[in-house]
Amino acid sequence: MSEEAKPKPATLAAQALGWTDPRTGAIIPPVEFATTMKRDERYEKTGGRQYIRDEGHAFAQPEALIAELEGGAQALLFSAGIGACTAPFHALDPGDHIVAPDVMYYAVAAWLREFGVHWGLGVDFVAAGDLDAIAAAMRPGKTKLVWIETPANPDWTVTDIAAVAEIAHAAGARLGVDSTAATPVHTRPLELGADIVAHAATKYLNGHSDVLAGALVCARKDAFWDRIHRHRHLTGGLPGAMESWLLLRGMRTLFLRVRQQSASALAIARRFEGHPKVARVLYPGLESHPGHAVACRQMADGFGGMLSILVRGGAAEARRVALACRVFIPATSFGGVESLIEHRHSIEPPGSRVPESLLRISVGIEDTADLIADLDQALATI
Numbered sequence: 001m002s003e004e005a006k007p008k009p010a011t012l013a014a015q016a017l018g019w020t021d022p023r024t025g026a027i028i029p030p031v032e033f034a035t036t037m038k039r040d041e042r043y044e045k046t047g048g049r050q051y052i053r054d055e056g057h058a059f060a061q062p063e064a065l066i067a068e069l070e071g072g073a074q075a076l077l078f079s080a081g082i083g084a085c086t087a088p089f090h091a092l093d094p095g096d097h098i099v100a101p102d103v104m105y106y107a108v109a110a111w112l113r114e115f116g117v118h119w120g121l122g123v124d125f126v127a128a129g130d131l132d133a134i135a136a137a138m139r140p141g142k143t144k145l146v147w148i149e150t151p152a153n154p155d156w157t158v159t160d161i162a163a164v165a166e167i168a169h170a171a172g173a174r175l176g177v178d179s180t181a182a183t184p185v186h187t188r189p190l191e192l193g194a195d196i197v198a199h200a201a202t203k204y205l206n207g208h209s210d211v212l213a214g215a216l217v218c219a220r221k222d223a224f225w226d227r228i229h230r231h232r233h234l235t236g237g238l239p240g241a242m243e244s245w246l247l248l249r250g251m252r253t254l255f256l257r258v259r260q261q262s263a264s265a266l267a268i269a270r271r272f273e274g275h276p277k278v279a280r281v282l283y284p285g286l287e288s289h290p291g292h293a294v295a296c297r298q299m300a301d302g303f304g305g306m307l308s309i310l311v312r313g314g315a316a317e318a319r320r321v322a323l324a325c326r327v328f329i330p331a332t333s334f335g336g337v338e339s340l341i342e343h344r345h346s347i348e349p350p351g352s353r354v355p356e357s358l359l360r361i362s363v364g365i366e367d368t369a370d371l372i373a374d375l376d377q378a379l380a381t382i
């Protein structure tokens with residue numbers, strides 16, 4: 001098929017790469033629960049598979065779709081986003097050095113602090129999105145991995161993926177990008193020079209707040225990727241058949257959901273910027289956001305469904321707004337079809353730098369007008 005004729009990612013996602021069951025004609029795969037496969041009459045593996053741990057059809061289909069959506073050579077599923085994000089660290093050797101951002105998913109940073117350093121990995125946390133700080137932290141020959149998250153939770157700092165890829169590669173390091181918030185709908189980090197992309201598939205890829213899963217995608221299969229793959233095989237952090245099946249089901253609507261969520265997020269950000277009860281709106285789609293110019297370059301078709309607002313007041317006022325919402329649900333996590341609002345400071349560990357007045361908002365697929373009216377009435381209570 002010529003490059004022009006290749007279906008667009010939204011088409012590939014809607015049909016989950018067009019898989020049908022040759023035996024029954026079913027257009028949706030069955031859930032395969034068997035853990036082991038019978039040998040054929042020559043005692044060969046049937047269909048090349050023998051044991052489910054990482055040979056299940058249930059994983060192979062979402063892995064193939066995620067690899068396609070990210071334009072990568074291969075994807076690997078994990079039982080949680082945290083398993084995907086920490087797998088590349090496990091593939092490093094004692095003495096190797098990592099450069100990571102100071103604004104990132106807290107549990108990934110916690111692994112580096114509580115285990116990575118203990119296992120002999122050198123880690124420097126630098127100001128998120130700051131190219132000079134990343135370049136200054138590089139130790140050529142020692143730094144093996146630069147890790148970034150963009151847009152980064154919870155202030156949605158944007159990091160220039162192409163620029164960091166150049167810095168990392170010049171020093172002989174790989175670049176890993178946690179692209180959970182951007183999704184392949186908006187950003188394809190491998191095309192911008194990244195070597196590995198990570199997703200908490202728990203969030204947008206599944207999209208229905210009912211599956212815990214993670215995914216990694218590589219630009220090319222090399223020795224480092226083989227080691228990540230081998231580590232997964234030997235530690236067993238894979239999702240079950242039902243989770244894998246649900247994830248594939250969820251991904252069919254990825255583009256529809258995320259485009260709607262991003263459009264509503266932009267409308268909400270614009271509506272509440274300058275609102276008398278709101279000190280600041282943090283959203284990469286707003287001209288006022290420090291990462292807006294870079295976001296315009298590396299995000300297509302929208303800026304994502306996540307934003308944060310700083311209410312006028314402190315923790316008490318922020319919590320009051322969250323609890324006064326009737327459409328937004330006060331809950332953690334994000335990326336589902338239902339809108340969530342979270343007082344981030346309440347759940348962060350002591351010493352967190354997240355402002356007490358910050359509310360993190362995950363925009364769902366409800367009617368945009370309902371979402372705006374709900375926030376409006378909730379803000380009126382402070």
Ligand SMILES: *Cc1c(COP(=O)(O)O)cnc(C)c1O
Pocket residue numbers: 080081082083085105108149153178180181199200201202203212213214
């Ligand atoms: C949620 C999240 C993770 C961890 O995913 P789990 O599935 O909860 O383990 C990692 N990175 C980011 C950016 C996340 O939002």
